[in-house]
Amino acid sequence: MALSLTYTLIHAEAIRVLVSSGFDPQLGVYHLPSYGRESLACDLVEIYRPLVEHWVWRLFADEILRLDQFSFNTGGLCKPCILGKAGRAAYYSHYEYKARCWRKLMRETARLWLARLQYDVSQLLQSEAYAFVDQTDTLWS
Secondary structure: OHHHHHHHHHHHHHHHHHHHOOOOOOOOOOOOOEOOEOHHHHHHHHHHHHHHHHHHHHHHHOOOOOHHHEEEOOOOOOOOEEEOHHHHHHHHHHHHHHHHHHHHHHHHHHHHHHHHHHHHHHHHHHOHHHHHHHHHHHHHO
16 A cells, blocks of 8 residues: 555656656656556656665654554455555655655656757757758658
8 A cells, every 4th residue: 555655646746747847748768658647757757666665665664654554454355455544644744755855856867868858859950860851851742
């Protein structure tokens, strides 16, 4: 539950960072575009997966989150465990503190991606291959 919740929240953070940086979060590189999925946001989250998993593990190791803060439904497949009110309070206060760091890292990553993309596009526009494509494109118009 805690790991799934964290991935849901960090994915939403990634969407916001990408949109504010001028990217379309649905056009991914490693995750293929799929209807309703923000593939580039998934790509961005992948970079921070080890940090997220370690953070959630620390929540349990440091006993910020404990098993007694969860309720378990053993009778069905839907919602097998639910984080209780005390657990949610502990989780969200720690998440907000940590998310500030992750937001900063994601913004920096998006800036680096944008700078690299701008550089690659400028190199392409200056290349002979692009000049050839541009000339043949006007022949067909």
